Amino acid sequence: MDTLLTGLWKENPVFVQVLGMCPTLAVTNSVINSLVMGLATTFVLILSSAIISALKNIIPKQVRIATYILIIATFVTVADYLIQAVSLEVYKALGAFIALIVVNCIILGRAEGFASKHGVWKSMLDAAGMGFGFTFALLCLGVVREVIGNGTFLGYPVFGQGYEPWVVMILPGGAFFVLGAWLILFNWMRERRKREAAAQSDKSRELVAA
């Protein structure tokens, strides 16, 4: 359980480790795209982690990275055809970014850093945690960008008729701004928690901080 939660929050791949930025920024212009991308990455992450940790004693050390990438590429091809079969519309919206899951640093990072050292069951749990953490981060961006930039949530209008969408949020620049803003928010929360811990011994300092 702990392994699962670590990836979800404490070591969130996007917000804490700053990995896998390209899909994070590129596909989060709507909620549905973010969700599909997150789930596809989770799928690839769990299955490739399972295979890699099962084969970890057979794979020679020198060619391990190449082997990992081949295993990952196989599952990405599966995911690619799966999404194409289920929803052609989403497939077109995501475009090359499904194939680009191969080069998502989160997957290779977990393969090298976790799956190659732990058992199958634990690696799958870790992969699931990281995958859901990634999906969570994508949704954080996707929701903000779709609601503010388009005035809709999953395609349904949220605001009244008179709402003028902030087009900048849908544009590439907006992706950088929203992610930057989330990082600032999380930094601020971390700073505040640290300050509160320090202030508990000293009440007067807490007043200044507030």
Place this chain on the structure above:
Amino acid sequence: MNSESIGFILLSSILINNFVLSVFLGICPFIGVSKKLETASRMGLAVTFVMLVSSTCAYLTHVALAAIGAPYLELISFIVIIASTVQLVEMFVKKFSPALFKALGIFLPLITTNCAILGQVLFQTSRNYSFIQSITFAFGAGIGFTLAIVIMAGIREELELTGVPGIVKGTAIVLMVAGVLSLSFMGFAGLGG
């Protein structure tokens, strides 16, 4: 201008659809290696070189795989091509410039997982570019990447000297700057019609 013409492909991949700032490819090295101007420009050149070589190989592979009717092998073979090209560049750099090899550090092997390179290869395949078009596209994309990372490194060198508030320091300020850069590159959108 004809959207298939060589000049347009070059212009579009450098400025209008800049790989880093409009298509979001290669963000990891863009944030990771853009601390110093010198390292950034060399990283850009290494990426451009890998792109040119892998684009050539990928074009030939695409033709070969289409001939034997196995398009599902495309993704896997592209990855193998890129990985071996990067290995080649790594050996080359290590031999001829150990200083640069040290400066690039972990980011040199990581070019393999640079999505800009795989992205470029995938785009040229899905758009059915001819050989000349592919090479031009690869060259433009590489130059575009270099341009973005060099601009970013220049700004970050200046940022070092200014008082950035504590909570914004690090990745957050880099993303904000990238946002502004990306907005300014939007200005090229009207170019070439």
